[in-house]
Amino acid sequence: MFRNKSAVVSLVACIVAVITALPTSAATVLKLSHNQDRNHPVHKSMKFMADEVKELTGGEVKIRIYPNAQLGTQRESMELMQNGALHMVKSNASELETFEPAYGTFNLPYIFRNRDHYYRVMQGDVGEQILATSYDKGFIGLTYYDGGSRNFYANKAINSPADLAGMKIRVQPSPTAVQMIELMGGSPTPLAYGELYTALQQGVVDGAENNPAALTLSRHGEVAKVYSQDEHTMIPDVLLISSKAWDELSDSHQGALRQAAKNSMMYHKTLWEEMTNEAIDKAKNNLGVKFVSVEKQPFVDAVKPMHDAALQNPAIASYVRAIGELAE
Helix, strand or coil, X not given: CCXXXXXXXXXXXXXXXXXXHCCCCCCEEEEEECCCCCCCHHHHHHHHHHHHHHHXXXXXXXXXXXXXXXXCCHHHHHHHHHCCCCCEEEEEHHHHCCCCHHHHHHHCCCCCCCXXXXXXXXXXXXXXXXXXXXXXXXXXXXXXXXXXXXXXXXXXXXXCHHHHCCCEEEECCCHHHHHHHHHHCCEEEECCHHHHHHHHHHCCCCEEEECCHHHHHCCHHHCCXXXXXXXXXXXXXXXXXXXXHHHHCCHHHHHHHHHHHHHHHHHHHHHHHHHHHHHHHHHHHCCCCEEEECCXXXXXXXXXXXXXXXXXXXXXXXXXXXHHHCCC
């Protein structure tokens, strides 16, 4: 019975040694879902953030990124995050408006005067307040990613709201986007983005609105040859984390994640500018798209009822006033 005692002791000693050598706790792995490909600036920016989080936490927090809607569409991913089945999601203010009304502030046409104004808001108190509003909805925002200015494109110039009369314009499934086109005189047509190329090609819609990259990355410049730069909206992408996942992080890990997220916003700013310039050059020279500068004021006047209503809306009125005060 005791002949194998020394062997048992040796075995126990080995087991203890192995257990002692193991890390006291496994790394926290956060799954992040988004709908862009790996070459898109937003993916590269989130990869930049993930690398910095890993470095700042000594590998104790890792972010695993799933691009190309591998874990579901943007809306499906949002719902999974709210239910606690997914940790992080990249969405945008248009879609977030249906989950948290405060994000509707960013969907107002001409809420931003220019790109400098946009960044003053995103980096300031107003931007931070809106990121924090949705905690009780199951998620909070960490940072914003520039989505550029949205402009009209079709096979004719849109120099004034009068040019939109009778035109079916594809919009995102956002109540604000629908109302904007209605006030400008067009016919808003909500449509899945993946169906837009064919819809433009077949005349199901007469035009659309998006940033210049849509002309090249989605090849819309092959079927819409005039890009009218009215810059009606600058709608940000938003990086989100579930309230549950956030609460499970230590204070130091929360701080590291916030810092890395904010740094990635500025990293993204440079990437986005480079991509936009490349897209415009390619659209002009390779696809033959004509870029037209338009007078904004008639468009601004057309959507004034939206601003008047926003200032009476308790969910967003304070944000709208604060953003206006940051304009030069």
